[in-house]
Amino acid sequence: MSRPLYVASPILPKLDDLRPYLEGIWDRRMLTNGGPLHDELEEALSRHLGIPTAMLFNNGTIALMTALRMFDLPSGGEVITTPLTFAATAHAISWNGLAPVFADVSPDDLTLDPASVEAAITPKTSAILAVHVYGTVCDLDALQDIATRHGLPLIYDAAHAFGTTVSGRPIGTFGDASVFSFHATKLFHTFEGGLLATNREEDRQTIYYLRNFGIKNEEEVVGIGINGKMNELQAMIGLLNLPQVEDERQTRAKLRQNYKSFLSDLPGIRLQPDQPGVSNSEQYFALQIDPEKFGRTRDDVYEALKSMDIFARKYFHPICTDFEPYRGYPIHSVWPQPAVDLVKTRVLCLPFHGGVEEQDIAQIRAVFLS
Numbered sequence: 001m002s003r004p005l006y007v008a009s010p011i012l013p014k015l016d017d018l019r020p021y022l023e024g025i026w027d028r029r030m031l032t033n034g035g036p037l038h039d040e041l042e043e044a045l046s047r048h049l050g051i052p053t054a055m056l057f058n059n060g061t062i063a064l065m066t067a068l069r070m071f072d073l074p075s076g077g078e079v080i081t082t083p084l085t086f087a088a089t090a091h092a093i094s095w096n097g098l099a100p101v102f103a104d105v106s107p108d109d110l111t112l113d114p115a116s117v118e119a120a121i122t123p124k125t126s127a128i129l130a131v132h133v134y135g136t137v138c139d140l141d142a143l144q145d146i147a148t149r150h151g152l153p154l155i156y157d158a159a160h161a162f163g164t165t166v167s168g169r170p171i172g173t174f175g176d177a178s179v180f181s182f183h184a185t186k187l188f189h190t191f192e193g194g195l196l197a198t199n200r201e202e203d204r205q206t207i208y209y210l211r212n213f214g215i216k217n218e219e220e221v222v223g224i225g226i227n228g229k230m231n232e233l234q235a236m237i238g239l240l241n242l243p244q245v246e247d248e249r250q251t252r253a254k255l256r257q258n259y260k261s262f263l264s265d266l267p268g269i270r271l272q273p274d275q276p277g278v279s280n281s282e283q284y285f286a287l288q289i290d291p292e293k294f295g296r297t298r299d300d301v302y303e304a305l306k307s308m309d310i311f312a313r314k315y316f317h318p319i320c321t322d323f324e325p326y327r328g329y330p331i332h333s334v335w336p337q338p339a340v341d342l343v344k345t346r347v348l349c350l351p352f353h354g355g356v357e358e359q360d361i362a363q364i365r366a367v368f369l370s
C-alpha cells in the first residue's frame with residue numbers, strides 16, 4: 001500500500017543510468033541552447049509522436065504561448081477556449097495580449113463543445129484553442145469545420161494526450177498546431193518540459209526564432225522571441241524516460257480496466273466515454289458523480305479518500321472562470337445553463353499511475369461501494 005497516494009506519480013530513470021549522460025554533459029560543457037541531447041530527444045519524439053515538425057520547449061506553458069504567437073494574431077483578438085482546463089491554457093492567451101473567450105464543454109465527453117464555440121464567434125475572434133482534456137480527444141472534424149469556415153487557426157492543447165492516435169493518425173497532426181506538456185505529472189515527462197508540433201513545416205524557422213529570443217545570428221534579432229529552450233538535463237531525463245513510457249501506459253490501461261470493473265455500472269457514476277479508434281494516452285482517469293443518483297457528492301467521496309491518505313483531484317474545479325483573473329467572464333453556451341457549471345461540481349480524477357497497488361484499488365473500491 002503506497003501512502004500518501006497521489007493522483008500522479010512520475011516514472012523515473014535508474015540513478016545509475018544517469019551517470020554516462022551526466023559525464024557527457026560535463027565533458028562537453030554544453031548545457032543548453034540546443035545541445036546534442038536536446039537534438040536527440042527532439043528527433044526521438046518527432047518519430048515517437050509521428051510529427052515531422054516537433055520542437056522541444058522548457059515547459060508546456062511557454063510552448064502554448066509560442067503556438068499562439070506563431071499566428072501573429074491581432075492585439076486584443078479573441079481566442080475561444082474551454083474553462084475546464086488547467087489555468088495555463090487561458091493564461092497563455094492572456095500573456096499574448098489576447099482575450100480568452102470561454103465556450104461550454106460537451107456534457108458527453110467534457111471537451112470544448114463545437115456548437116458553443118460557434119455561438120461564441122464574433123468579428124474579433126482570431127483563433128480557437130481546444131484541449132484534449134483528460135486525454136479525451138476533441139470533436140476534431142467539427143472544430144476543424146468551424147475553423148476552416150471562419151478562417152481561424154485551430155490550436156490544440158494536447159498536454160494530456162501524449163502518444164494518442166485517432167484511427168492510426170497521431171494526435172499532434174490535427175489542427176494547425178498542438179502543444180504537449182512534459183511536466184512531472186505527465187505520462188511522459190522531463191521534470192519540466194513541453195513540445196510544439198505542427199504540420200506547417202514552413203513554420204519551423206519561425207518557431208525556432210520565437211523559442212530563442214528571436215535571435216537569427218550573432219548580430220540579428222528578427223522578432224520578439226522568448227526563452228523557451230529545453231536544457232540538457234531535461235533532455236537527458238526525456239531520453240531515459242521515453243523507453244519506459246509504453247510499459248507505464250500499459251500498466252495504467254490495466255488500472256483503467258480495474259477501475260471500470262467496479263465503477264461502470266454504479267448508479268450516478270459516469271466515466272469518460274470510450275472513443276472508437278482512439279488509442280488512449282492513459283493520462284487521467286476522470287469520472288463524474290451525480291449526487292442524486294449516487295447518494296453522495298463528489299466532495300463526500302473526495303474527503304472519504306483523503307481521510308485514508310488517498311489524494312484524488314477535482315480537476316479542473318475550480319474552472320478558469322472561477323479564478324480571479326477571469327471571474328465574471330461569460331461562458332458561451334448553446335444551453336440555457338452552461339454544462340460546465342454542473343460538471344465542475346461532479347468531476348474527480350482518481351490516482352492513476354504504476355504505483356497504485358491492488359490494496360489501494362480495494363480501498364478505493366470500498367469507498368465507492370460503501
Ligand SMILES: Cc1ncc(COP(=O)(O)O)c(C=O)c1O
Nearest residue numbers: 059060061086088159181182183
Ligand atoms: C491542459 C494543460 N495545459 C497546459 C499545461 C501546462 O503545462 P506545463 O506545466 O508544462 O507548463 C498543463 C499542465 O501542466 C495542462 O494540464
